[in-house]
Amino acid sequence: MKANVGGFDRVFRIVVGLALVALALTNTIGAWGYVGLIVLATGVFSFCGAYTLLGINTCPMKTEEEPPISH
Numbered sequence: 433m434k435a436n437v438g439g440f441d442r443v444f445r446i447v448v449g450l451a452l453v454a455l456a457l458t459n460t461i462g463a464w465g466y467v468g469l470i471v472l473a474t475g476v477f478s479f480c481g482a483y484t485l486l487g488i489n490t491c492p493m494k495t496e497e498e499p500p501i502s503h
Contacts, residue, residue, distance in 0.1 A: 435478040438491035445475030 437445065452468025455461045474480045483489065 433477070433479045435491050436483045436489045437474055437478045437480050441490040442475050442478055445471050449473070449475060 449468040449472025456465025
């Protein structure tokens with residue numbers, strides 16, 4: 433699994449996931465709040481299967497360093 437969730441997207445998923453699970457545990461929104469576990473997991477592991485299917489990647493691009501010139 434290659435990371436495809438990064439930066440703001442990752443933090444947002446973790447916060448929303450925790451909030452949904454908390455609301456489910458307090459019986460505020462019912463059992464549907466446990467969907468937050470999936471949202472939380474995608475943030476924690478920086479991987480979203482739906483992003484892979486849709487070709488989306490919010491991770492910052494890594495620049496390739498040029499190899500040193502040998503003489």
